[in-house]
Amino acid sequence: MATILVTGGAGYIGSHTRYFLQKQGHSVIVVDNLSRGHREMVPDGILREIDTRDTARLTDLMKRERVDAVIHFAAYIAVGESTKVPELYFANNVSGSLGLFDAMLAAGVNKLVFSSTAAAYGIPQRVPIAETEPITPINPYGESKVMVEKILEWLDRYREFRSVCLRYFNACGAEPEAGLGELHDPETHLIPLILKAVMTGKPVTLFGDDYPTDDGTCIRDYIHVSDLAEAHIFAVEDLLNGGTSDVFNVGTASGHSVKEVVTAVERVTGKKVPFTIGPRREGDPPSLVADSQKLQSKLGWKPKRADLDRIVSDAWEFALRNMNQNEQLAYGRRQKADT
Ligand SMILES: NC(=O)c1ccc[n+]([C@@H]2O[C@H](COP(=O)([O-])OP(=O)(O)OC[C@H]3O[C@@H](n4cnc5c(N)ncnc54)[C@H](O)[C@@H]3O)[C@@H](O)[C@H]2O)c1
Numbered sequence: 001m002a003t004i005l006v007t008g009g010a011g012y013i014g015s016h017t018r019y020f021l022q023k024q025g026h027s028v029i030v031v032d033n034l035s036r037g038h039r040e041m042v043p044d045g046i047l048r049e050i051d052t053r054d055t056a057r058l059t060d061l062m063k064r065e066r067v068d069a070v071i072h073f074a075a076y077i078a079v080g081e082s083t084k085v086p087e088l089y090f091a092n093n094v095s096g097s098l099g100l101f102d103a104m105l106a107a108g109v110n111k112l113v114f115s116s117t118a119a120a121y122g123i124p125q126r127v128p129i130a131e132t133e134p135i136t137p138i139n140p141y142g143e144s145k146v147m148v149e150k151i152l153e154w155l156d157r158y159r160e161f162r163s164v165c166l167r168y169f170n171a172c173g174a175e176p177e178a179g180l181g182e183l184h185d186p187e188t189h190l191i192p193l194i195l196k197a198v199m200t201g202k203p204v205t206l207f208g209d210d211y212p213t214d215d216g217t218c219i220r221d222y223i224h225v226s227d228l229a230e231a232h233i234f235a236v237e238d239l240l241n242g243g244t245s246d247v248f249n250v251g252t253a254s255g256h257s258v259k260e261v262v263t264a265v266e267r268v269t270g271k272k273v274p275f276t277i278g279p280r281r282e283g284d285p286p287s288l289v290a291d292s293q294k295l296q297s298k299l300g301w302k303p304k305r306a307d308l309d310r311i312v313s314d315a316w317e318f319a320l321r322n323m324n325q326n327e328q329l330a331y332g333r334r335q336k337a338d339t
Pocket residue numbers: 007008009010011012013014031032033034035036037038050051052053072073074075076077092096115116117118167168169170171172184
């Protein structure tokens with residue numbers, strides 16, 4: 001079993017991956033600056049509050065803990081925000097990655113799994129999208145990830161630094177039994193937004209119903225976060241066993257429209273989803289579905305939780321538990337104020 005450093009492990013996908021790595025028997029250290037993550041998503045004792053740009057502290061940590069490999073999630077992830085403050089995305093996502101890679105080189109750690117994104121493909125020419133599709137990001141977020149992929153190609157060639165880039169499609173779902181789920185602030189992802197509308201009665205805006213799809217709404221490939229987490233374990237174990245650098249899509253190869261997701265939420269929750277239709281968002285392609293054949297054939301990974309109702313029901317259970325927890329915290333604060 002190996003010692004694996006997980007950056008961004010207090011965030012959504014990182015916390016699930018940490019959970020599955022530990023289940024598999026690996027020893028895990030989480031590095032997160034908590035800028036967008038949650039302390040309570042990390043078990044006691046394994047969180048190190050460090051920014052990935054702090055090369056000196058990371059080098060020291062990796063040497064001391066004898067880290068074997070790194071899984072690098074830490075980044076800012078909001079496409080809309082990246083179009084307003086692109087410099088923030090290059091500073092955090094690109095400089096943050098370089099700070100980490102410098103530390104890895106200094107500490108003699110040369111195995112990395114990197115969180116990349118379907119946003120690397122921009123508006124694809126062919127769907128399902130294979131890894132060979134042209135890389136043409138259309139926003140600073142996607143570009144920041146492509147820049148890191150490029151850096152990794154050069155490090156592979158000249159520094160014997162082995163990496164696997166995983167280009168995720170739409171991560172969703174939760175692992176409610178483990179207390180883990182999606183908690184972005186602000187939330188921009190469809191399923192938690194629809195669930196919030198169900199809980200609050202305030203309508204969610206669906207962007208565009210005049211796309212060239214069967215029901216007019218966009219089609220996306222929804223990948224359960226636990227399947228995604230397991231893909232990282234296949235990737236890191238392959239590197240630890242001497243595997244070479246590579247790039248893989250991670251998706252289910254089947255798409256669901258926004259309206260299909262609404263219907264699934266109504267089926268699972270037994271409640272009507274209040275929604276309004278807004279204009280199309282700039283740069284939203286009609287359909288983004290992964291061809292994940294390469295990951296399945298080369299590393300043997302398969303999605304096990306691809307059923308949309310399963311995804312929605314896990315996310316719903318987490319949202320309900322989280323709402324209860326928030327109510328309990330608020331109740332505790334009121335009690336404290338009263339005494
Ligand atoms: N959520 C998705 O659907 C999706 C899709 C494609 C790719 N990704 C990629 O997956 C990764 C994880 O996404 P997520 O949804 O879990 O995001 P998240 O915001 O929940 O988690 C990111 C974590 O990184 C931490 N972080 C950010 N910058 C840091 C820094 N400089 N130093 C230390 N910690 C830092 C944050 O505090 C947070 O805990 C990201 O790299 C994202 O680009 C996500």
